[in-house]
Amino acid sequence: MxxxxxxxxxxxxxxxxxxxxxxxxxxxxxxxxxxxxxxxxxxxxxxxxxxxxxxxxxxxxxxxxxxxxxxxxxxxxxxxxxxxHDAGDVHLPVLVPNTRGLERATALGARRVAVFASATETFARRNLNRSVDESLAMFAPVVAAAKADGLHVRGYLSMCFGDPWEGAVPLAQVVRTARALADMGCDELSLGDTVGVATPGHVAALLTALADDGLGADTRSTISVHFHDTYGQALANTLAALQHGVTTVDAxxxxxxxxxxxxxxxxxxxxxxxxxxxxxxxxxxxxxxxxxxxxxxxxxxxxxxxxxxxxxxxxxxxx
Amino acid sequence: MxxxxxxxxxxxxxxxxxxxxxxxxxxxxxxxxxxxxxxxxxxxxxxxxxxxxxxxxxxxxxxxxxxxxxxxxxxxxxxxxxxxHDAGDVHLPVLVPNTRGLERATALGARRVAVFASATETFARRNLNRSVDESLAMFAPVVAAAKADGLHVRGYLSMCFGDPWEGAVPLAQVVRTARALADMGCDELSLGDTVGVATPGHVAALLTALADDGLGADTRSTISVHFHDTYGQALANTLAALQHGVTTVDAxxxxxxxxxxxxxxxxxxxxxxxxxxxxxxxxxxxxxxxxxxxxxxxxxxxxxxxxxxxxxxxxxxxx
The missing domain is CATH 3.20.20.70 (Aldolase class I)
Incomplete structure (x- = not known):
């Protein structure tokens, strides 16, 4: 060798x-x-x-x-x-769950923040102790305040493909939640396959459904993909996403x-x-x-x- | 759950x-x-x-x-x-390195055999103690005898993408060796990424080069892909192969x-x-x-x- x-x-x-x-x-x-x-x-x-x-x-x-x-x-x-951070060559986003978190982050000079929403009711309840709509209502003022401060905001959307309690997640349900995050002002959406069950056709179908709703590579909200390798599918799914116009990948x-x-x-x-x-x-x-x-x-x-x-x-x- | x-x-x-x-x-x-x-x-x-x-x-x-x-x-x-074997629902191919191996296999009733060639000189020398052309010359009578007996013959071709000693393997070199195996009478070719270095664009390029030479899904020799997951690329490469007409996958x-x-x-x-x-x-x-x-x-x-x-x-x- x-x-x-x-x-x-x-x-x-x-x-x-x-x-x-x-x-x-x-x-x-x-x-x-x-x-x-x-x-x-x-x-x-x-x-x-x-x-x-x-x-x-x-x-x-x-x-x-x-x-x-x-x-x-x-x-x-x-x-x-x-x-x-000061050199400006590297973005250092931080997760903020609520207004208190945003205040703590901005007090230290953070310029990029992320909120963490769920596409499914069960995971919203378990992770955020709220319904999907209640959690979106909780994030709206956080995103608004961050945008008013000129911050870049990422919206994580978990359980975009399968949910261990609810099974397959309907595309329309993901599109609705993604649309809500984009309308709030999120600059970027990260589509999470939290349990790693997605396969490339599902990825393509979701990206197509989002694009049909005006969410995609050429729109205001950048789409990122966030795959888990639980079933070994993450890289094949990433290839499918790249083939459908995605240019930001979480890893x-x-x-x-x-x-x-x-x-x-x-x-x-x-x-x-x-x-x-x-x-x-x-x-x-x-x-x-x-x-x-x-x-x-x-x-x-x-x-x-x-x-x-x-x-x-x-x-x-x-x- | x-x-x-x-x-x-x-x-x-x-x-x-x-x-x-x-x-x-x-x-x-x-x-x-x-x-x-x-x-x-x-x-x-x-x-x-x-x-x-x-x-x-x-x-x-x-x-x-x-x-x-x-x-x-x-x-x-x-x-x-x-x-x-006798029920006929399951094919049970066996590897045969030479005429002696073929005789041993057919004596037991094997109906499908495989030979194992290399696309690179270094691996041919190390694995078979012969040059690529010498190893092809060794396999020719094995394949001919198997075909004369009505057997199905698979030709493995290893090091189709990268070789640890030679680096990147030129597409033309793989096509030449694949063509030789097909011309010998192999019913199926298995393209091996023996060291797992391939990525999807390379897979697509090789399948295109083989198709340009008349080797592919619609030709006499079925193309199979044989990926190793050394760098985590095997499934993404398989997706690329499926997108380029491959319908047989080794795993x-x-x-x-x-x-x-x-x-x-x-x-x-x-x-x-x-x-x-x-x-x-x-x-x-x-x-x-x-x-x-x-x-x-x-x-x-x-x-x-x-x-x-x-x-x-x-x-x-x-x-």
């Missing part, structure tokens, strides 16, 4: 020239890991991700500490990212985010597996894969378990 | 109505596992795979036992599959086939991950996913390590 294997660059028709990766490892990833990581390690993680070329790194969440103890140090962490370095089931199972699509595919397709991401893999190996050591990313595993064991 | 999650059936445009899965677990899978499995277990494995609805199960290899000690029991195993139950690197890494595309996607896409396979998962869980227990298949992991830990 000689040198680092790299995917051969063979572009495919109909794909974007560039994809922006929305890195969710420090927030969505660490929030779902059993181990709580020290603030110093989180700060170094975000810096390493930025140094690897990721330009959007979701940094933390300003939820109540009792809900997400893994991210209870948001106030402590965010100022440690000031160099990145988690090293596949951080775990899974309640098993050590080797994964939650989020691994950023490295995504970058491998995009490099091979000749789609620009600006990411240095070797530095990213080194970062995920380093973080896996901090977490005391191997990365579930296939690419991290393969490249970190190369001769 | 309620019941077994199943992918929602949402067909996508431009895909085949039905895909034939060429199951390679008992041969390509077990050949690359450290543990040598008793013949009884192998026989039960093949029977279980057939009971799960797989109609083509590559059963074993008639190579010299010193080369592949894991499959040294081919003479003992094959007769134990006589019930499946290994539970992702059997291992990887020299790490326990959780995988060699072959897991049949379950493939079936999940195809079910979601509304593509018929005839496979009962629950029975297949149960089979892979059973085999993983025999091998003493968990399956690297995401779908097996998720479904076998469901509540």
């Amino acid at each position: 000689t040198g680092t294997p790299l995917p051969m660059r063979v572009p495919a028709a109909g794909l974007p020239a560039r994809v922006r990766i929305h890195e969710v490892g420090p927030r969505d990833g660490l929030q779902n890991e059993k181990t709580t990581v020290p603030t110093d390690v989180k700060a170094e993680f975000v810096h390493r991700l930025a140094a690897a070329g990721l330009t959007t790194v979701e940094a933390t969440s300003f939820v109540h500490p009792k809900w997400v103890p893994q991210l209870a140090d948001a106030e402590d962490l965010f100022p440690r990212l000031a160099d990145l 988690s370095a090293g596949g951080l985010g775990g899974c309640p089931f098993a050590k080797s199972a994964t939650g989020n699509l691994a950023t490295e597996d995504l970058v491998w595919m995009l490099q091979g397709l000749g789609v620009e991401t600006g990411v240095d894969l070797d530095r990213l893999v080194a970062t995920s190996v380093w973080m896996a050591e901090r977490l005391g378990r191997p990365s579930p990313s296939r690419t991290v595993t393969a490249l970190s064991h190369k001769e | 309620t019941g077994t999650p199943l992918p929602m059936r949402v067909p996508a445009a431009g895909l085949p109505a039905r895909v034939r899965i060429h199951e390679v677990g008992p041969r390509d899978g077990l050949q690359n596992e450290k543990t040598t499995v008793p013949t009884d277990v192998k026989a039960e494995f093949v029977h279980r795979l057939a009971a799960a609805g797989l109609t083509t199960v590559e059963a074993t290899s008639f190579v010299h036992p010193k080369w592949v000690p894991q499959l040294a029991d081919a003479e003992d195993l094959f007769p134990r599959l006589a019930d499946l 290994s139950a539970g992702g059997l086939g291992g990887c020299p690197f790490a326990k959780s890494a995988t060699g072959n595309l897991a049949t379950e991950d493939l079936v999940w996607m195809l079910q979601g896409l509304g593509v018929e396979t005839g496979v009962d996913l629950d029975r297949l998962v149960a089979t892979s869980v059973w085999m993983a227990e025999r091998l003493g390590r968990p399956s690297p298949s995401r779908t097996v992991t998720a479904l076998s830990h469901k509540e």
Whole structure:
């Protein structure tokens, strides 16, 4: 074996020239890991991700500490990212569940925030303790206040494909909720396959239904996709999304985010597996894969378990 | 959580109505596992795979036992599959490296055989101790004899995308070797991404180049794809292949086939991950996913390590 294997660059028709990766490892990833990581390690993680070329790194969440103890140090962490934030090369969005969270985030100078809605009633009840419409009503003033302050707002929409309690989620239900978030003023919508059940035809159908409603690549609200690899479908679904005009993809370095089931199972699509595919397709991401893999190996050591990313595993064991 | 999650059936445009899965677990899978499995277990494995609805199960290899000690029991195993073989519902191809292997296989009544060629010189030298042209010359009389006996012949072509020693493999080099196998009389060609480096644009480009040479879905030699999931690309590559007319896909139950690197890494595309996607896409396979998962869980227990298949992991830990 000689040198680092790299995917051969063979572009495919109909794909974007560039994809922006929305890195969710420090927030969505660490929030779902059993181990709580020290603030110093989180700060170094975000810096390493930025140094690897990721330009959007979701940094933390300003939820109540009792809900997400893994991210209870948001106030402590965010100022440690000031160099990145002030330089302006890297976006550092943060999750805000309500007006209180928004105030905490903006007090520290956050310029990008995200709210987290559900496309299904059951998950809205379980995750937000509200109906879908009640949760949208809760987010409306948050988004309005953020927009009044000139912030960029992302609206997460979870359970866009299947829901463990409700089964298949009707397209119209997702479109209705996405439309509500867009009408509130969200600059970007992230369509989440929270339980990882989607397949490429479903992805294409949802993106088509959203485009039919005026939500899509050429409209005011950018569409991002957020796939989980629970059934191994995340990258195939991403390919389908790229073929349908999506140019922003959520991913988690090293596949951080775990899974309640098993050590080797994964939650989020691994950023490295995504970058491998995009490099091979000749789609620009600006990411240095070797530095990213080194970062995920380093973080896996901090977490005391191997990365579930296939690419991290393969490249970190190369001769 | 309620019941077994199943992918929602949402067909996508431009895909085949039905895909034939060429199951390679008992041969390509077990050949690359450290543990040598008793013949009884192998026989039960093949029977279980057939009971799960797989109609083509590559059963074993008639190579010299010193080369592949894991499959040294081919003479003992094959007769134990006589019930499946005689009923005719399940094809049981076997690998034959040379005329001696073919004779051993046909003496036991095998009706389908496969030869194993390389698209690159370095792998041909390392795996077959011959140049590409010398190995093709070795296979020609094997294929001719098999065809004279009325057998169905598959030609494996490894290193079709990247080679660890030679890097990117030129499309023309793959087309030339594929053409040689087709001209010999192979009924089916299996294009192997032996080291798992391919990405979807490369897959599309190779299938287009083969079609330009008259090799493809509508020609005499069926094209199958054989992806390894080393970098997590196997299912996305399979989607690209289906979009380019391929209707036969190689996969290994539970992702059997291992990887020299790490326990959780995988060699072959897991049949379950493939079936999940195809079910979601509304593509018929005839496979009962629950029975297949149960089979892979059973085999993983025999091998003493968990399956690297995401779908097996998720479904076998469901509540």
